[in-house]
Amino acid sequence: METAEHIKHLAREGQLLADAAEQAGSDAEVRSCPGWTVRDLLRHTGMVHRWATAFVADGHTSYRPGGGEPDLDGAALLDWYREGHDLLVAALSGAPDSLECWTFLPAPSPPAFWARRQAHETTVHRVDAESALGLVAGRSPVAPELAADGIDELLCGFHGRDKSRVRTDPPGALRVRTTDTDDVWTVTLSADAPRTTRTADGPAECELTGPAEALYLSLWNRLPAGTPAVTVTGDDRLARLWRETSAVTW
Known part of the structure; x- marks a missing residue:
């Protein structure tokens, strides 16, 4: 798949995740991740999105740890997640093919790596968010x-x-x-x-x-x-x- 396709999927899946999380509520259990609530899922995925964005937007060429999960909940947590997702999509959409930054799996380029990795990170966690609604047969399909x-x-x-x-x-x-x-x-x-x-x-x-x-x-x-x-x-x-x-x- 091309980088632009991965970014398109990332944008869609991230929006679906937020929509499902909002509908389920922070306290809902994530059935596909025993022990997690939607609150945990949003904090984790939002942190990963910001962690990835930093490599793409700032061009860090060595590993840097994530910034940690926020002590947010409810509407404030959902807004924080949506903002981080938007920042990631924007950073990848504007990244030049020549960008050099840290990655951890083989890929044609760093932007290609991060677009692919975050598309799948977000897709899998979107499925998690929809599981909190009890969706199995009715969940959003994965192409x-x-x-x-x-x-x-x-x-x-x-x-x-x-x-x-x-x-x-x-x-x-x-x-x-x-x-x-x-x-x-x-x-x-x-x-x-x-x-x-x-x-x-x-x-x-x-x-x-x-x-x-x-x-x-x-x-x-x-x-x-x-x-x-x-x-x-x-x-x-x-x-x-x-x-x-x-x-x-x-």
Whole structure:
């Protein structure tokens, strides 16, 4: 996907998140993130948006920690979240292709990295916000191309790093195949960090198959185990291993 497309999705998903949060209220439980309320979700996502904006807007070339979560609630918290989201969209929309700043996953350019990363950060948390309304079948859809792109970022990006905790002995291969886009990934799992290829070459002990949106949310652990939208064939040990060890934390 192009950077402009990621920014477009970021803008839409951030607005949907705010709308769902406003409707649910600060005290509502976020069902997809046990232990969180909408208040926690807004504080976290708003902090991440401002953290990302600082790299893009100020061109920081080394890591800097986030500014922390605010002691805000209710309408003031929602306004703070919306303001931070708008600042991020504006910073990315105005960033030149030549911008140099710190990133943490491979990408064609820093603006491309931050647009992609924040589009998916916001999409996943928008799903969280809508879960606070009890929305499952009625939640806002994730476009297949965006979902497939997010699967790729998760498998090849986050879990292409040595810090991934998805490890197993004996080894095995987990295949992920979308049914509504032409995408397939093979994740080689072992005692070392996972290694993913964008192919269906070779055998796989376990395969996850389904629409890109269902796979995206399942791999991010936003859908419950056994969701009928995702078909698991072969050794479900690897599917359980993913669910138990793949969480990406701040």
